[in-house]
Amino acid sequence: MPGVPQLVILLMVGIVARSNLISIAACILLILRLSNLNFFFPLAERRGLEAGLLFLLLSILVPVANGVVTEKDLVYNLTSLPGILSIIGGALATHMNGEGIRLMHLEPEIIFGLIIGSIFGIILFNGVPVGPLTAAGISALFLEILYRKKYNH
Template sequence: MHSGEIIMVILLIIGLVARSNLISVCACILLFLQFSKLDFLFPYLETHGLELGLLFLLLSILVPIATERVTGRDLLYNVTSLPGILAIVGGVMATHLNSEGLKLMQIDPGIIFGLIVGSVIGILFFNGQPVGPLMAAGVASLFLEVLSWFS
């Protein structure tokens, strides 16, 4: 077994222990692709996987609008009220952090393991909800930026 396969098995076990179906399923899919000699798909997944993930995330978020469970009036209120304005500011901050996290993961892909371990700790001990490593990388990037100010 190669080191990549061993790490995928470790991630599978971590995902099972942490009850994180996403980590477990992703590890299984990658192991399947490796063992079935379909690993030629890895470059495609690496370059387009994030876009595919965001596509499905946005689809799930927009379904209530498409099904009219959220109306135009609701949307207008939610961008003009204080909570709505704070949500806009939060969205701006989150997308900026996500952008910085993406840069960090491109510069240092090995950091993903630490992000996953941190997510598992958050799930197990702080009742956290993992929504992907991108935001975790953004927060880590922020921490690294602040740390660089002091060194």
């Protein structure tokens, strides 16, 4: 059955690295695959990223909803140097995320390297695994520099 060995490897990597998110994702996909619920894969592929980003944004915006961030804070942070730099950072990050999506569509097997790199980042640098799109975007940038051309063949 295609994909099962790779999902088992991802599950084991997630367990060894103590990454619950990788382990749970691999388990869910493995169960769907073994249950012949393959009709779910196109839906997850099309809308899974949006659903994940929705929950990420919900968690990030809770301080706004709780009133911890005031209108005065918002104005200051949009007009101060840190605020302006965060706007630039946000624009750059979304651009890199777009490049990452393109790279993952062109070479979906790159996800294994991104996961291993994320695990190294968690273990070695106490990182948080919320940026696979940005990781793919940075990888696309490295490939663009290495090959001196846009990586979108």
